[in-house]
Amino acid sequence: MAVRKPPITTREYWVPGHAACAGCGCAVALKLATKAFSEAMEEKYGDPNAFAIAQATGCMEVVSAVFPYTAWKAPWIHVAFENAAAAASGVEAAWKKLGRKGKILAIGGDGGTADIGMQALSGMLERWHNVVYLMYDNEAYMNTGIQRSSSTPYGAWTTTSPPGKYSIGEDKPKKWVALIAAAHQVPYVATASIGNPFDFVRKMKKAAKVDGPAFVQVQCTCPTGWKSPLEKGVEIARLAIETGIWPLFEIENGDFHNIKIQAPGGGAKVKREGGKIVAIEFKKPIEEYLKLQGRFKHLFKKPEAIDVMREQIKAMWKVLGVEVTLPKPGE
Amino acid sequence: MAESPFKVEIERVKKEYSEKMTPGAVVYLPGSSVVNKTGSWRVFMPEFNRDKCVRCYLCYIYCPEPAIYLDEENYPVFDYDYCKGCGICANECPTKAIVMVREAK
Numbered sequence: 001m002a003v004r005k006p007p008i009t010t011r012e013y014w015v016p017g018h019a020a021c022a023g024c025g026c027a028v029a030l031k032l033a034t035k036a037f038s039e040a041m042e043e044k045y046g047d048p049n050a051f052a053i054a055q056a057t058g059c060m061e062v063v064s065a066v067f068p069y070t071a072w073k074a075p076w077i078h079v080a081f082e083n084a085a086a087a088a089s090g091v092e093a094a095w096k097k098l099g100r101k102g103k104i105l106a107i108g109g110d111g112g113t114a115d116i117g118m119q120a121l122s123g124m125l126e127r128w129h130n131v132v133y134l135m136y137d138n139e140a141y142m143n144t145g146i147q148r149s150s151s152t153p154y155g156a157w158t159t160t161s162p163p164g165k166y167s168i169g170e171d172k173p174k175k176w177v178a179l180i181a182a183a184h185q186v187p188y189v190a191t192a193s194i195g196n197p198f199d200f201v202r203k204m205k206k207a208a209k210v211d212g213p214a215f216v217q218v219q220c221t222c223p224t225g226w227k228s229p230l231e232k233g234v235e236i237a238r239l240a241i242e243t244g245i246w247p248l249f250e251i252e253n254g255d256f257h258n259i260k261i262q263a264p265g266g267g268a269k270v271k272r273e274g275g276k277i278v279a280i281e282f283k284k285p286i287e288e289y290l291k292l293q294g295r296f297k298h299l300f301k302k303p304e305a306i307d308v309m310r311e312q313i314k315a316m317w318k319v320l321g322v323e324v325t326l327p328k329p330g331e
Numbered sequence: 332m333a334e335s336p337f338k339v340e341i342e343r344v345k346k347e348y349s350e351k352m353t354p355g356a357v358v359y360l361p362g363s364s365v366v367n368k369t370g371s372w373r374v375f376m377p378e379f380n381r382d383k384c385v386r387c388y389l390c391y392i393y394c395p396e397p398a399i400y401l402d403e404e405n406y407p408v409f410d411y412d413y414c415k416g417c418g419i420c421a422n423e424c425p426t427k428a429i430v431m432v433r434e435a436k
Contacts, residue, residue: 003405004386004405006388006401006405007388007392008388008392010400010401012336012362015337015340015365016397016410016412016413017337017364017367017368017369018367019367019369022373022415023418024395025395027395028394031394031395032392064364066367067358068358068363069363069364069366069367070358070360070363070364071362072362074361194393197392231417231419231421232422233395233417234422234423
């Protein structure tokens with residue numbers, strides 16, 4: 001049998017020994033992101049190490065940099081919760097002044113991006129710094145004990161949105177930071193997922209190669225906060241794509257009329273018009289995604305909440321210009 | 332069997348590590364976390380069957396540690412010093428060449 005080459009570089013920038021929980025999806029995301037980044041830098045500048053990382057406080061910062069050790073093999077700076085984008089802007093400006101070639105990667109969690117670092121992120125995008133901002137979205141403040149963030153989806157249990165007699169858990173829809181970033185008309189904005197690593201790596205490389213700011217929002221599973229089995233992390237992320245919960249799209253130069261949408265797979269029927277996806281008929285009900293996670297367990301006692309969720313997903317896809325049909329279980 | 336690339340790293344880190352406090356608490360040793368052997372967290376361990384492996388690299392891509400490296404023939408090798416036993420590799424393996432077994436300690 002002919003031996004295929006590994007699909008990604010074997011250089012490691014994220015090394016073992018970090019303190020992430022077993023089965024951490026965000027660790028997968030950061031490992032792949034740094035590998036993709038180094039490949040892109042090698043192709044663009046001929047130097048695989050021509051990048052530096054600025055990271056906001058969050059799960060992945062806490063687990064990777066337990067003093068006096070670090071799990072990073074790249075220049076890395078930890079900054080406060082709100083200003084990863086601002087610090088990355090500063091590093092980029094300094095590199096420009098020094099005449100150094102390369103790109104800066106800013107990393108933040110969903111709390112550090114969608115809630116606390118929103119202003120710094122907006123400023124970085126608007127000032128057109130040559131930075132890629134990677135938001136790893138595990139949909140709550142997992143590091144401090146699973147509090148809700150604005151990126152927490154409808155119906156999810158967190159310690160600050162407990163379900164009960166009068167509550168169904170988080171009662172507001174998810175905030176889509178990727179769409180907010182695209183409204184800055186930056187060259188490249190994308191959503192990705194660890195459920196489709198090849199797509200994620202391709203998007204990271206594309207983001208690293210554009211001149212100007214880019215934003216990538218990657219969904220990664222958190223077995224601790226989502227109360228899901230350790231080994232199902234990647235499977236849950238894949239089900240999120242296949243059931244329509246997590247759309248994969250790319251927006252270039254803020255052009256909302258030409259959003260590139262990736263076909264979700266999982267047996268979904270895709271209708272195209274002129275090369276663009278206009279309608280998707282999903283075959284897997286969202287219950288398949290929800291039932292694997294303890295944070296949605298209470299929803300099965302209130303099925304009307306799952307219908308509300310379906311309406312919200314349809315509305316989200318409508319923003320992207322796609323009509324979707326979501327099946328109910330047994331249909 | 333190829334030597335784990337992280338073994339070499341441990342030697343380097345142990346040699347260069349110093350207890351001295353640095354200004355601004357800067358860590359000068361990249362990748363020094365390799366000295367923390369997280370393998371003791373494990374309950375189930377992945378067992379690899381080389382004959383069933385088709386070298387799709389999915390386990391190598393998905394390992395969050397990463398505790399999987401590739402040998403000269405590009406087969407995955409598991410570094411049990413770091414594997415936390417999450418089981419993502421066994422769950423994603425298309426040919427079931429990896430199975431999780433309870434580790435006897």
